[in-house]
Amino acid sequence: MSLPLFLKDIKNNIVLLLVFGILMSIYLSVIIYMYDPSGAGALMDMLSLLPVRLVNALGFPTVDTGLTGFIAGLYYGFLIYLFPMVYCIVLGNRLVAKWVYEGSFISLLSTPNSRIKIIVTQGAYMLFSIILLFSILYFVGIGVSENLFKGLLDISVFGKLNFSACLMTMAIGMICFFFSCIFNDTRLSLAFGAGIPVLFFLLNMLGGLSERTAFLKDYSLYSSFNGMNLVSGTVNAGTINSFFIMVILLLFAGSIAIFQFKRLPI
Amino acid sequence: MIEVKDTTLKYSNGKGIFDLNFKVKKGEVFGYIGPNGAGKTTTIRMLLGFSRSNKGVATIKGLNCAKQTASIQKILGYVPGEIAFFEEMRGNAFLNFMTQMRGTKQAKGLKIRESLIERFELDTREKIERMSRGMKQKLAIVAAFMHDPEILILDEPTSGLDPLMQTRFVDLILEEKRRGKTILMSSHRFEEVERTCDRVGIIKEGRIIEENDIIALKSAETKSYLVKFGTPPNLEELRRYGFSFKQFTEKDFEIFSPGDRIGLLVKVLANEKVLVFNSNTQTLEEIFLKHYGKEAKKA
Structure with missing residues (x-):
């Protein structure tokens, strides 16, 4: 880890983090605001107007009547894939491939820091910023819920939900980072770094359309995370989390190994 | 100090360097000349560890160029052939960042840095993206010399500089040479090589076709x-x-x-x-x- 480089990463990318943090916080607050403790709310009415299959595809399954389940269904079912995915794609490309492509990476390597140290720093920023993003969501979620519906949010379950979603996003982030380390050209880095997460996203969505397409979900990383099941306790959070951690570690190690030995065009 | 032994680095387009051999002794200024595409920058990138050779070993002060890059960078100053810095930074912020990345004590470096900035009349308050080609080149020179390295690798260091600054640069090289620095300088500006270098290697299509000291090279003619x-x-x-x-x-x-x-x-x-x-x-x-x-x- 190189501290000056890490600080530079923060300086360069803090605005990106804030934009996503604020957007996602607003969305989360609005969803919590729409919750109706008596059961049927305006959103329920709206969802009932849409075809069941579409609702399933969007990942809004049968909505739990509790606040935690409501949030899990509406927020951690669909949006939690989309927003952080875009964040990871943009950041992943910025952290390595962009500098290599522009040539400014040369400055980093003309200092007494090994490639490993530099790449570890860049990867660490990716993971750190995702943790920060989910910490923001965690505290905003609790804050807004406690203000509007005191005592209704199951904080420990909400925490677990956030923790798993955070690990899932870190895994996606590492996919983007991995391709950013492989390719010297930002076009290729973006094509793979964005293509694969988007493919996972589509597979997950199509898999929710009907019984016959359900098998598609098996090919998507996103399907390992299911907010509703985490809330109802029908899945073992430990298994899912360890799977994500394994993916993160493997991709991080792969990124370092590839970047250390590759020829740089700078 | 700098030693390249039977080194081959081939690119997929067939270009590269082939069975390259040369040595730069301590305290010597070595001019590395040849036209564009001859392999000058490839050699330098290999020395800095940006790309690894297919065959052969290159060492700087006994350190392996492919493996011990971080240790080499401690004693090395480098002016890249193509300048691309962090465009959004200001000149002085960039120099500060490089100093921090090097981990050098600010106080020691600052004096040298200030004198270099003065010598080249560099305006460090400017954002790098707004700097002219010559300004960026000066910034690169300051960044390469400011930590007082004992070895310097300079890839076309005067490109983009006006004649006055070129002269000041030649003076700087002569000063550093007197202080015992080892310098490898690629160039296609001959008078600058003639004025500064002890020995010259001429490279053509990835092979050194003539290597001699300046006096011998000239007297053989x-x-x-x-x-x-x-x-x-x-x-x-x-x-x-x-x-x-x-x-x-x-x-x-x-x-x-x-x-x-x-x-x-x-x-x-x-x-x-x-x-x-x-x-x-x-x-x-x-x-x-x-x-x-x-x-x-x-x-």
Whole structure:
């Protein structure tokens, strides 16, 4: 880890983090605001107007009547894939491939820091910023819920939900980072770094359309995370989390190994 | 200090460097010259560990260029051939960042840095993206010299500099040379190499075709002198000692002499009435052109 480089990463990318943090916080607050403790709310009415299959595809399954389940269904079912995915794609490309492509990476390597140290720093920023993003969501979620519906949010379950979603996003982030380390050209880095997460996203969505397409979900990383099941306790959070951690570690190690030995065009 | 042994680095397009061998001794300034695409930058990138060679070893102060890059960077200053910095930074922020990345003590570096900034009249308050080509080049020079490294690798360091700054740069190199620095400098500006370097390696299509010290390189060549005589000279005498010549008028001549027989020529001419004796100095450029022929003349 190189501290000056890490600080530079923060300086360069803090605005990106804030934009996503604020957007996602607003969305989360609005969803919590729409919750109706008596059961049927305006959103329920709206969802009932849409075809069941579409609702399933969007990942809004049968909505739990509790606040935690409501949030899990509406927020951690669909949006939690989309927003952080875009964040990871943009950041992943910025952290390595962009500098290599522009040539400014040369400055980093003309200092007494090994490639490993530099790449570890860049990867660490990716993971750190995702943790920060989910910490923001965690505290905003609790804050807004406690203000509007005191005592209704199951904080420990909400925490677990956030923790798993955070690990899932870190895994996606590492996919983007991995391709950013492989390719010297930002076009290729973006094509793979964005293509694969988007493919996972589509597979997950199509898999929710009907019984016959359900098998598609098996090919998507996103399907390992299911907010509703985490809330109802029908899945073992430990298994899912360890799977994500394994993916993160493997991709991080792969990124370092590839970047250390590759020829740089700078 | 810098040693390249039987090194081959091939790119997929067939270009690269092939079985390259050369050494730069401690305290020596080595000029690395050749046209664009000959392999100068490839060699330098290999020395800095940006790309690994397929075959052979390169070392800097005994450290392996492919593996011990971080240790090498501690004692190395590098001016890249293509300048690309963090565009959004200001000059001084960039230099601060580089100092922090190097981990050098601010106080020690600051003095050298300030004197370099002054010498090259660099405005460090400017954002890098708004700097001209020459400004960026100056910034690169400051960044490479400010930590007082003992070895310098400079890839076309004066490109983009105006003639005044080029002269100041040559002065800087001569100063550093006096202080015992080891310098490898690629260039296609011959007068700058002539003025600064002890030894020169000429590279063509990835192979070193001539490597020699400047004096030997120049003396191995045929010298030519423009001579004006008071009375028509004894041509038989000149021919007898093997000097060839071109006659312009009966008193104006261009006489050619191998670099190591100039003394003899002077003795022969001592018997004549010489009015004007001008050496038509052959520059490195001409030596270089000899190796490249028409191809280089076109460029």
